[in-house]
Amino acid sequence: MSNQKLEVNAATGEAVTRDMTPEEQADHDAREAAWIAGQPARDRADVETARRAAYEAESDPLFFEWQRGDGTEQAWLDAVAAVKAAHPYPPAP
Amino acid sequence: MGANAQTSVPAFTAGQVLTAAQVTQINTGIPVFASSTERDAAFGGSGEKTLAEGQMAYLEDTNETQYYDGSSWAAIAGGAMTLVATATPSAVSSASIDNCFTADYANYMILYQNTAASAANNNLKIRLRASSTDAITNYYYQKLGQFSSTVQGQLNDVGTDEFEFVRINTTYPLNTWGTITLFGPAVAAQTLYSAYGGDSTGAGSPTLVLQNYQIAGYQSDSTAFDGFTLLNSSGTFSGKVHVYGIADS
Numbered sequence: 001m002s003n004q005k006l007e008v009n010a011a012t013g014e015a016v017t018r019d020m021t022p023e024e025q026a027d028h029d030a031r032e033a034a035w036i037a038g039q040p041a042r043d044r045a046d047v048e049t050a051r052r053a054a055y056e057a058e059s060d061p062l063f064f065e066w067q068r069g070d071g072t073e074q075a076w077l078d079a080v081a082a083v084k085a086a087h088p089y090p091p092a093p
Numbered sequence: 094m095g096a097n098a099q100t101s102v103p104a105f106t107a108g109q110v111l112t113a114a115q116v117t118q119i120n121t122g123i124p125v126f127a128s129s130t131e132r133d134a135a136f137g138g139s140g141e142k143t144l145a146e147g148q149m150a151y152l153e154d155t156n157e158t159q160y161y162d163g164s165s166w167a168a169i170a171g172g173a174m175t176l177v178a179t180a181t182p183s184a185v186s187s188a189s190i191d192n193c194f195t196a197d198y199a200n201y202m203i204l205y206q207n208t209a210a211s212a213a214n215n216n217l218k219i220r221l222r223a224s225s226t227d228a229i230t231n232y233y234y235q236k237l238g239q240f241s242s243t244v245q246g247q248l249n250d251v252g253t254d255e256f257e258f259v260r261i262n263t264t265y266p267l268n269t270w271g272t273i274t275l276f277g278p279a280v281a282a283q284t285l286y287s288a289y290g291g292d293s294t295g296a297g298s299p300t301l302v303l304q305n306y307q308i309a310g311y312q313s314d315s316t317a318f319d320g321f322t323l324l325n326s327s328g329t330f331s332g333k334v335h336v337y338g339i340a341d342s
Contacts, residue, residue, distance in 0.1 A: 003186035003329065007225075010178035010193035010320070010336070017185060028186050028324070035215060035326035053243045 097125040178336040191320040198338030207269035212328030234310025259290030268293035
């Protein structure tokens with residue numbers, strides 16, 4: 001089934017919604033396939049971004065406390081593990 | 094010549110009894126003329142007003158309201174922004190607006206509000222267009238995106254065959270909106286692009302989860318574009334599009 005395309009002519013005000021031509025449909029299908037194929041990578045990138053922010057906010061301060069002798073290595077490792085548990089990577093496709 | 098059009102702007106004398114037709118003509122407010130020819134002939138004759146500064150006129154042939162500045166007629170300037178096109182795509186995968194970019198304006202603004210989407214979390218993108226054919230190369234842009242407290246920059250995030258615009262999703266389709274500013278699309282030189290968009294991907298407390306994007310870029314072809322196409326990455330979209338020409342002065 002063809003996807004639909006809207007065409008508006010601003011000079012005349014005419015607006016027509018029609019089936020995509022075979023060429024337009026092929027372009028749409030190719031872009032859609034590429035988008036779907038890239039979804040796992042985008043999902044993983046989203047998790048990496050979320051983990052990076054969580055490390056900065058939650059576990060990095062514990063690392064530096066441990067380095068100064070004010071905290072324990074285990075507290076830092078626990079915080080890192082908690083971040084990973086809160087932001088799991090998506091299953092492999 | 095329309096019902097309001099007149100060929101003379103009379104000057105009345107003290108004590109003169111006006112006819113119903115004369116009073117009706119006065120009720121029009123600004124005198125209406127078929128064209129500038131009738132306007133120019135309507136003043137200064139026998140029994141007519143003498144043309145003077147501050148006189149107003151409306152011309153039917155050009156749909157223009159004018160004022161006389163004491164030496165010549167001039168159009169009353171409108172606002173700096175003029176609506177040049179609208180579109181309401183409904184469950185489509187592509188929406189093109191042709192003939193909206195002309196030499197009348199150097200720069201244009203496009204407002205978009207999404208109303209529905211069929212696929213989760215996909216991008217709405219834009220291509221420039223000339224003579225009903227999309228340009229599909231040479232789009233370069235940098236995006237700054239913010240999600241919660243995370244800020245991320247991306248170069249040519251969806252490739253160089255189109256500009257990225259805004260993300261649309263099925264969770265809160267009404268909460269996707271954006272503005273695009275195009276600098277010089279109708280000039281045969283590179284077109285500058287800037288866009289701002291936001292969307293909401295999920296429920297949150299106390300507010301919805303919000304994302305926003307700022308994108309700056311250019312399309313490097315030396316092409317005078319006359320339109321554009323909105324297209325999404327997957328599925329269909331529905332929304333409201335308004336295109337405005339921005340006057341230089």
